[in-house]
Amino acid sequence: LHELDMLIDIAGNRKINILLRLNPGIDPHTHEYNTTGIADSKFGLTRSTWDEAVAKALAAPGLNFDGLHFHLGSGIFETEPYQQAIRVVLEYAVELKQRHGYEMKKLSIGGGYGVGYTVNEEPPSISTWAEVISGEINSRCRELKLSLPGLIIEPGRAIVARAGIALYRVGVIKDIPGIRRYVCVDGGMGDNIRQPMYGARQEALVANRVTASDTDKVTVAGKYCESGDVLIKEISLPAVRAGDILAVAGSGAYAIPLQSNYNSTFRPAIVFVRDGKARLVRRRETLEDLTRLDAV
Numbered sequence: 625l626h627e628l629d630m631l632i633d634i635a636g637n638r639k640i641n642i643l644l645r646l647n648p649g650i651d652p653h654t655h656e657y658n659t660t661g662i663a664d665s666k667f668g669l670t671r672s673t674w675d676e677a678v679a680k681a682l683a684a685p686g687l688n689f690d691g692l693h694f695h696l697g698s699g700i701f702e703t704e705p706y707q708q709a710i711r712v713v714l715e716y717a718v719e720l721k722q723r724h725g726y727e728m729k730k731l732s733i734g735g736g737y738g739v740g741y742t743v744n745e746e747p748p749s750i751s752t753w754a755e756v757i758s759g760e761i762n763s764r765c766r767e768l769k770l771s772l773p774g775l776i777i778e779p780g781r782a783i784v785a786r787a788g789i790a791l792y793r794v795g796v797i798k799d800i801p802g803i804r805r806y807v808c809v810d811g812g813m814g815d816n817i818r819q820p821m822y823g824a825r826q827e828a829l830v831a832n833r834v835t836a837s838d839t840d841k842v843t844v845a846g847k848y849c850e851s852g853d854v855l856i857k858e859i860s861l862p863a864v865r866a867g868d869i870l871a872v873a874g875s876g877a878y879a880i881p882l883q884s885n886y887n888s889t890f891r892p893a894i895v896f897v898r899d900g901k902a903r904l905v906r907r908r909e910t911l912e913d914l915t916r917l918d919a920v
Contacts, residue, residue, distance in 0.1 A: 625680075628677055639686060642689060642690060643693040646668055647671070649662060652702070657821065658822065682724060691774070692716070694732070695733075700738050717770055718770065758775075792810055792872065807842045814889050816882075818878055830868050836863070837862070838863050840864065844856040844872075847887075890913070
């Protein structure tokens with residue numbers, strides 16, 4: 625409500641289109657750091673404040689209340705939480721119509737559709753998501769006698785995650801007899817923090833020796849001064865040697881946006897590849913880039 629009050633003040637008489645983000649209080653069964661729709665969350669309007677928020681939005685001269693929104697989280701592998709949230713929000717849309725004479729124009733159900741980063745992860749297909757979500761909205765609207773709202777979705781990760789591959793060069797290899805073999809690379813948590821932050825798993829291969837058959841179980845570690853700087857724990861790879869190139873699949877989402885200059889390191893270059901042709905779209909950073917904003 626505080627944020628809505630601020631928006632009303634800023635909007636003045638401009639007529640800004642808005643959706644109100646409701647918190648439906650539903651657990652999407654994903655990592656706790658990626659969970660955004662449970663009752664104890666910094667995101668969205670708490671159920672007890674929905675009516676007050678709607679009344680303010682409808683009365684504000686500078687706002688055009690366009691509909692409702694929810695977002696359950698990220699990396700979700702089950703369709704049921706979405707179905708539950710749709711039911712909660714559409715049932716509230718009936719109350720909106722009865723109490724305020726307002727019929728919801730648009731419904732945004734957020735994103736969060738899971739991606740299979742490893743061979744053991746099997747999320748629903750895009751067609752399954754579409755069928756389940758559209759089916760739930762259609763059936764509930766018929767049941768509740770609501771007009772079908774315009775539907776907005778945010779399928780970001782599901783589109784781009786598997787479109788990106790991160791390349792690392794192997795440096796030092798450390799064997800601890802009877803414990804672990806570390807393969808250390810020239811990147812890590814500064815360019816992909818998903819494993820340290822979420823315990824995420826990804827697949828990798830030795831790009832310069834993809835047909836090699838001998839395998840070792842190794843842990844791929846980064847170059848940063850944190851014991852938690854690990855890209856992949858215990859993965860079977862061909863016997864890795866210094867100078868090899870590791871290709872880590874599924875690096876197209878939540879890798880580049882979360883990159884940092886931790887330990888005064890340079891962020892890597894980005895290359896687009898299409899039809900066998902490579903194009904540099906962001907060059908590797910330099911020391912000059914790192915110090916550009918310094919005032920001393």
